[in-house]
Amino acid sequence: MFDEYIELGPTPADEDCAQVGQPNYNTFARMEAKAYINQLNREFSHWVESGWIRFDKKWFNHDFGSYCEVVVYYQSDDEVSRGCAFSIDRHHAYRWDQEAKKELMEAGYWA
Secondary structure, eight states, X not given: OOOEEEEEESSXXXXXXXXXXXXXXXXXXXXXXXHHHHHHHHHTHHHHHTTXXXXXXXXXXXXXXXXXXXXXXXXXXXXXXXXXXXXXXXXXXXXXOHHHHHHHXXXXXXO
16 A cells, blocks of 8 residues: 655654664663654544554664665655655654653653
8 A cells, every 4th residue: 555655764853863883772762763653643643543554663884784764655656645755855853742752751761
């Protein structure tokens, strides 16, 4: 169904993120991605529930190891789906919302 994606980053743009090569990178990157996806699902719930887009994590290769990014998947031949994805790329939150902060705290991210 979804044949294209846009990379949104590992966290909201104005937030720090785990760095490849740091101890426990994979653990912290997964926590970040899960919280970010949940936040995006709240922020854009109508488009997700309508089936126009889907958020997920995607791993990419790098010289220093694999790194995780959150992506928005869309259907390239569907004008609405494509428009939603590009709008999200331009207008998603730059900071963690309160629910994401709580989720990360409960997962031990800031322990």
